Amino acid sequence: MNWITASLNRRFILGTTSGLAISSMVFLLLYIPLYQSELGGERAHTATQVNSLLQASLENAMLKRDLPGLNEMVKKLGEQQGIVSVFITNPAGEIRFTSTPGHFGKQLPNPYTSHALTTHFIKNESGQEILRSINPVHNKTPCTECHGPIDKNPINGILYVDYDAAPLRSKVRNTTLLLMGAGALIVILNLIGGWWFIHTYILRPVNHLTHASEALTRGKLEARVAMAGSDELSRLGNTFNYMAVRLQEKLQELEEQKAFLQALVDAIPDGVRIIDKDFNVLLTNKAHRNQLGAEHETGVGQPCYLATHNTNKPCPPTLITCPVHEVIENKIPIKVLHRHQRTDSDTLDVEIYAAPLTARIKGEEQTLVVESIRDLAKEVKYSHEQKLSELGRLATGVAHEIHNPLASVKLALDATEKAIDSNQDCPASIMNYLKLVDHEIDTCIEITGKLLKLGAPPTKNMELVDINGALEETLSLLRWQAEQNNIEIHERLEPSMLRVLASDSELRMVILNLAQNAFHAMPTGGELVVSSISRRNRIIIEFADTGVGIQATDLPYIFDPFFSRRADNRKGTGLGLSISLAIVEKYGGTISAKSKFSGGSLFSIDLPDARYKLEEQRDEAKDSRD
Secondary structure, three states: OOHHHHHHHHHHHHHHHHHHHHHHHHHHHHHHHHHHHHHHHHHHHHHHHHHHHHHHHHHHHHHOOOHHHHHHHHHHHHOOOOEEEEEEEOOOOEEEEEOOOOOOOOEOOOOOOOOOOEEEEEEOOOOOEEEEEEEEEEOOHHHHHHHOOOOOOOEEEEEEEEEEHHHHHHHHHHHHHHHHHHHHHHHHHHHHHHHHHHHHHHHHHHHHHHHHHHHHHOOOOOOOOOOOOOOHHHHHHHHHHHHHHHHHHHHHHHHHHHHHHHHHHHOOOOEEEEEOOOOEEEEEOHHHHHHHOOOOOOOOOOEHHHHHHOOOOOOOOOOOOOHHHHHHHHOOOEEEEEEEEOOOOOEEEEEEEEEEEEEEEOOEEEEEEEEEEEEHHHHHHHHHHHHHHHHHHHHHHHHHHHHHHHHHHHHHHHHHHHHHHHOOOOOHHHHHHHHHHHHHHHHHHHHHHHHHHHHOOOOOOOEEEEHHHHHHHHHHHOHHHHHHOOEEEEEEEOOOOOEEEEOHHHHHHHHHHHHHHHHHOOOOOEEEEEEEEEEOOEEEEEEEEOOOOOOOOOHHHOOOOOOOOOOOOOOOOOOHHHHHHHHHHHOOOEEEEEEOOOOOEEEEEEEEOHHHHHHHHHHHHHHHHO
């Protein structure tokens, strides 16, 4: 039985017991005067009968002056059942007639002086409780001859009758106990009936309501109560069922709205999280969880600094720009760059745009912080893809605008050459000029082909890329720019075939970025030495320039997105090296940089050799088959 039922039982038992106790007290208070009244009535009735008899006998004996007969009558009366003793005194209290031998002539210590009949309980000389009836014998006209005038002697004598009080008390006690027993039986029957009524019509329905309420509390929204009837508790059960239905509908509606809101936030490509003033995360989206590598952990309820910086206390606002601190303090949006800690111990460079959000939570208006977190690596990827797309469109345009006219010119030249060959009188110099034009047209067509390769979109599957060929063709596109900037390009390529598994267009983009970075480091001219080297199972590509070099304080950050320190004082995007690093790491390689300020720089690309890579793949495939 639950606590509500137990409480009602306790209240019922306590209330019934209290009522029984109060009823008993009231009954006892009523019993005392009833008991006294019963005793008084019994003794008055007995005394009246006996006294009437004695008085008549006494008057008769006195008129006849039969004193011995009167004495005998007193003795006989004293021998009756229930009578202890009978005696008659004169008005002065002296015993003149008695049923008890030895009492004749004794003087009562307190003579009775009243003229009225009275009875009361006393104890006699032996300690026995008796009911004494005192009946004055009044003077009458026939008695005045001996006792004198009535006005002077109104009382001739006093008749005392002592009754045994035990039978009277026993009779009254039995009657009273019978009444009390009947009352107790009635109370017990009422108690049992009341308990059955409360248990059947109150406790049991309340118990059903309690169980259903507890089920609702545990989340069982389908919980209902079945209570037949039309009384108050039945109506309460129907109201409870209606409330449960409405609650289930509202909770379902809230869950749908919550799911819609979460789906809406998850659809945002950038990471999103909402933080309160105590740095607790209230909401995150799927993109943010993917950024941290915690797809199956929402991070809700955790401090923001623990989730993204792996610290146990907020970041010091004097050392790092904390978006939460700044937005809560100033109530204005802010944009910062941070480095977040992933769950796999890797780091992630992000751009955070934080803005204030005013919301009412638990009846209190609070300022929350909404963070939009953009992965800079994705930003680099988007910029790289955009650059490749633009370059591809440019190359395609150049190919169509230049390649097609050159092809037409070449066809015309071929026809002219054949016509001249058929004419023996044509000077040899004209033939030489025509061959020179044909060679230059071939060169232009070859250049457009290189542009097409550079701007081609990256393939989904890796391909064998000739490193030396990619270097030669990409650097050939920069010859004119190098000459304009007084820069000499020297190629020191290993004679053997060097190939890697990658995307040809993306590797050409890396070569282009590193070469142009070297150009930017030599604003007044210099030398760029590009080398290809085979070392064991790796292929090394080096770009060594004689430029201004990189300061030691900047060297750790040159591959960070949007970091730009160009020697020609022009503002760069800061994405070239980031894009190059992302491409090289994509194909299992690394990029390193060495530099001496004012002494030039050396950038090295380390990629796996395709020969060993293919052998490893064949061995792995063989092992999987075995």
